[in-house]
Amino acid sequence: MIAVVFAKVGGDTLMKSANKDGMSIFIFTVYSNLFALCFLLPSSLFYHRKRVPPPISTSIFCRLFLLSCIRTVMQILMNTGIGYSSPTLASAMGDLVPAFTFILALVSSNSFFKCKRGEKNK
Numbered sequence: 007m008i009a010v011v012f013a014k015v016g017g018d019t020l021m022k023s024a025n026k027d028g029m030s031i032f033i034f035t036v037y038s039n040l041f042a043l044c045f046l047l048p049s050s051l052f053y054h055r056k057r058v059p060p061p062i063s064t065s066i067f068c069r070l071f072l073l074s075c076i077r078t079v080m081q082i083l084m085n086t087g088i089g090y091s092s093p094t095l096a097s098a099m100g101d102l103v104p105a106f107t108f109i110l111a112l113v114s115s116n117s118f119f120k121c122k123r124g125e126k127n128k
Contacts, residue, residue: 014097018088021093022092025088031082032082034085035081039078
């Protein structure tokens, strides 16, 4: 967990410095996704080398494509925001995502509390 936080902050800082030096946000997004592919693909192939992969249906493929498009747009918007502010603010906003999700769930009535008064053990 600590390594993931350090990697995220390091990536945000790297994005800010690359943006200051004139690198395009889109190029940085492509490079970071290629780096992730080069890291995750061999580890995935190594982990699943003895198993037969499950078949990928059209529905699963469409969902993966939609998820990758959403993630790429989200990454471009995040990098644009880091260009206008600081990596520290981006890290702080990332930590607030669970709180915002909980508040939105409460407002949209997807989540509710059932508070019961505790009884004493007899």
